[in-house]
Amino acid sequence: MNVEFDRPKRVRLVDIAEKVGVSRRSVSAVLLGTGGSRVSVGEEKAKEIQRVAKSMGYQPNLAARQLVGKRSHTFGLLVASAGDPLRSFLIQHLDEEAAAHGNRTLIGNTVVAPDRFDKNVQLFTNSGVDGVLCAVHNWLPGDRLALLTQHPCTVFYEDPGIRDACFVSVDRAGAIHQATRHLIERGRQRIGLALTAKSKRSQKDRLRGYKQALSESSLKYEPELVFYASPKHKDAYARHDVDSLKWSFPEAVIDDLIQRIVIDQSADAIIAQDDYWAATLIKRLHRSGIRVPDDISIVGYLNHYLTDFTAPALTTIDLNHMAAAKEMVSMLEKMISGDSLPLEQRQVLVQPKLIQREST
Amino acid sequence: MNVEFDRPKRVRLVDIAEKVGVSRRSVSAVLLGTGGSRVSVGEEKAKEIQRVAKSMGYQPNLAARQLVGKRSHTFGLLVASAGDPLRSFLIQHLDEEAAAHGNRTLIGNTVVAPDRFDKNVQLFTNSGVDGVLCAVHNWLPGDRLALLTQHPCTVFYEDPGIRDACFVSVDRAGAIHQATRHLIERGRQRIGLALTAKSKRSQKDRLRGYKQALSESSLKYEPELVFYASPKHKDAYARHDVDSLKWSFPEAVIDDLIQRIVIDQSADAIIAQDDYWAATLIKRLHRSGIRVPDDISIVGYLNHYLTDFTAPALTTIDLNHMAAAKEMVSMLEKMISGDSLPLEQRQVLVQPKLIQREST
DNA sequence: CTGAAAGCGCTTACAG
DNA sequence: CTGAAAGCGCTTACAG
Known part of the structure; x- marks a missing residue:
């Protein structure tokens, strides 16, 4: 079919008011729910307004509503990139949840x-967003405090390290x-734990959960079984190539691990930093003739769809990004509509x- | 640090006009480039306006600009989902390109x-987007014609089957x-081609490229080497589970393949439908004791980062989503600023x- | 260059 | 319920 390239004239509130023969205010009350409880429009009239609005294809002008101080019903969503492999499910769920509301x-x-972080914060301000969802990794640059100052209604994924900031975090420990x-239940005795930096909170949390589980089973904690990526491993983190806009994943660090x-330590299991470390581990172990899970069990961390494609399929920890997204949006909605969240509800x-597949 | 939860008062155009002691019009001309060429502000004044605007942290109110008919500088981006595994790179690049402009x-x-497709089209209308980028798979529901009618400035990824519509497509053939x-150069003689539906344009294009390459090398085209997913294979396509919001990939169809x-046909190579088919193929072949690439070569289609994690790493065709995104945004910008695109520039x-790795 | 005014499409407060 | 008016922050056309 052929398509005409004219910009269609949009129907306005006043157009349908005139058509029905009522005031703009009534139309606004029926269609947009404005005016508080003061306005009472007869049921007949209300129905007619609805009908006419529909037949004329009325769409409220959001810019106009925004200008008079109504909510923009727009959220800013800060992400590393739309294709961020570690958080693409989180991003998707956040978007879904926002739309659902x-x-x-x-x-x-x-x-x-x-x-770009700071530029986007400015842009969100210009755009009059109601609130911001921040899913950017803490190890990426950006002024979180400025974000929070400009957009008090902000919810982070993971603790940004700012007092009283609202965030949702996965229970890493x-x-x-x-x-x-x-792994202990599956009979493993020498369980390795792969971490990045020693000083990071997230990594300390993981170590804590590890130690606790060991002690509950009366297993000795051996520091030698904990691997830390050394500073020379620039590829310890997922990296984003600015030219190709593609992400790449650790390689050399895995061989060291x-x-x-x-x-050296004869580990019979490894809890990897994330699914990508785990997938690379499986590949490299395979080349060295070490069998998974016969010789060694591997557990990932994330539950990306990648886990179905490793051989064997990867047992991993699902970070439950859907629940996180629901919480984040729910917190944000509360902050926007009500007053500030009580302190104890901000975190x-x-x-x-745990999702068991074949690698354990 | 503690953060105050007050909504900051935004600086307006008039505020900086008063501060500097000039008219709003001058400020608007200097800061927003409005008023055409009629307005000439002295260089001194212009600099002072810039300085004051910066010091006061002026951010133009986009809703107001939009209301008076200026561009919203907003694009609608229709996607299957933000985490769409087949197009997440495309989505990311589209977003980057849009931002770059x-x-x-x-x-x-x-x-x-x-x-949701149609709802989003409505939403885009309300939001006053300048144009729409549509990266939704053609096999998903949604009224493309309505989209094009409401938003004449729309660029599709892949031909939506509407006459004169603007789109960017990869050269599938x-x-x-x-x-x-x-594969022929690597000495393969019996090259299988895995397709979905016989009747789809995209699949016919692929078949055409296949036949042409065969005939150029004087190899006989054997229809038996072309696999079509039969209608019973509901899992031939990537599917999105609505409850978990997660994507899953074909399994049973691969065993049939x-x-x-x-x-049955002793193929020594397979060109897969996409990287997911290819990855699953590699896994299943491995279980059957068929070695890749010794016994059979596998080529994917997409170049997802998944390709680095298969064992062996997957040779695949990079669909060049970055170039596609650049083209799409460039076309859209032209449509928005100028008149309609000449027919020959609409497609x-x-x-x-081809990216060679280890599977061929 | 200036000021004063009109208008974009909405919401709200006001007087009936 | 109504109409008439003011205002959100901007741009533009108008008269100087």
């Missing part, structure tokens, strides 16, 4: 250039605790869940 | 419910042509590129 989502990529227990934990912990 | 991106998920030639093409073909 009647909001639009303005997506802001931050990973392409160091100043609980996650590793589950994984460790699972195999040498130090699997070979929500989401429970992860 | 100074636009905001309103993301619209469509896969959660059948009416060229892609399969490259893959086939590559192995039986019919690899075993752009992007060239894919």
